Amino acid sequence: MPLPLRAFAASGAEASAEIPVIRRQGGEGFVSRKDCDDLRASLRGALLLSSDPGYDNARHLWNGAFDRHPAMIAKCAGAADVIQAVNFARAHDLLVAVRGGGHSFSGQSACDKGLMIDLSLMHSVHVDLVLRRARVEPGAMLGEFDREAQSFGLVTTAGAVSHTGVAGLTLGGGFGRLARRFGLACDNLRAADVVTADGRLVETSANENPDLLWGLRGGGGNFGIVTSFEYGLHPAGPIMYGGDLLFAASDARAILTQFAGFAAEAPDEMYVAGGMWTDEKLGPIVGFNICYCGRPEDGERAIAPLRTFRKPVRDRLGPTPYVRMQTDFDATYPWGWGYYERSGFIKKLTPEVRAARSRARSRRRRPSGTAIPCSRCSSRRTGTTRATAALATRACSGHARSGLHCRSSPTASM
């Protein structure tokens, strides 16, 4: 559909009086530059339009497969800014995306031609030692939260990659290395402050708006914009027993059979993430990433049976700082690559599942997670099976989509 003349004017001339936008229900429209200037003046943070320095950096998400261009980005410095942004969006009937840590697999935290409410400036973590609680702002990364709490010997469940945002993770549930012992991240959410769609700041806790708190615990970003999370903390760490244990994939069937028995009996302190992949040096492997969150000496004993499954090709288990373990997968999922993933749930590692897993493995022509260089620069993307082959002939998302640049050095925004 041809764009109205005004839109051409807006995209061509920086000083155009009107900015093209997408409405909440998908229709097209315009917002005046004067209204944007008024919003900018009302914020303690910043308002970025496409011509502003920092706009490109702010719109990028962890998943480089999504290359969206919001009409404007409100970089909020506090709850008052969030209220201003929400009221502006409502007054102009704008499409809105809310960005916490920017780690959404499906690119939900940016939108084309809407208002992106970016919370990344709000990332403070405050630990209350007496109450064993932490107040965390929604732009904080898991690594920031873990590090602050662990420096006082306290912790709560977070995810397994330290550059994931606390906000989306908690609102979606939040499973991680400590979940079997301490519950999901959302189970540990005691209170939250929320800006609702009508621009009110609402407190939630067991006593204040408990229904809303219930909804936030796993209901995603559907109930408003959380401007502060309060978590219960537990004494654990800072040293835990764990690390990587890898076996040759040729033994996969036997190892997965033994693992199914081990997992069924494992204590709540034990976290084991298993997978099959191709290691650049060791070739095809079946491997486990392990964390025992009780006493390290108990962990060594509890993990001992895993070590006897077969002779490991790599054994990097030992007493390790928990905050270090929490970065074990960071480099596997760098910021800015284009990711595509499919998944499903199984209730049990049955013989049929184990056999299917091994068959799928042997049919795979390329190793999973292979980094493929961009055809136009040195940046590398990851891909699996057929997707990898297709990627190898194409430029990276930076070159292919925006024609601007490749994000060749992945940055963890922490």
Ligand SMILES: Cc1cc2nc3c(=O)[nH]c(=O)nc-3n(C[C@H](O)[C@H](O)[C@H](O)COP(=O)(O)OP(=O)(O)OC[C@H]3O[C@@H](n4cnc5c(N)ncnc54)[C@H](O)[C@@H]3O)c2cc1C
């Ligand atoms: C590499 C990687 C590893 C992961 N590992 C784990 C893991 O171990 N365990 C686990 O449970 N999950 C894991 N996840 C999933 C992750 O928890 C979700 O993708 C989560 O949504 C990311 O949160 P975010 O704040 O970084 O994302 P964002 O992209 O900023 O937000 C995700 C969603 O939450 C909404 N949202 C964000 N902030 C707010 C807010 N303050 N108020 C209301 N809505 C908001 C956004 O609008 C968006 O819809 C992982 C994801 C990745 C990419």
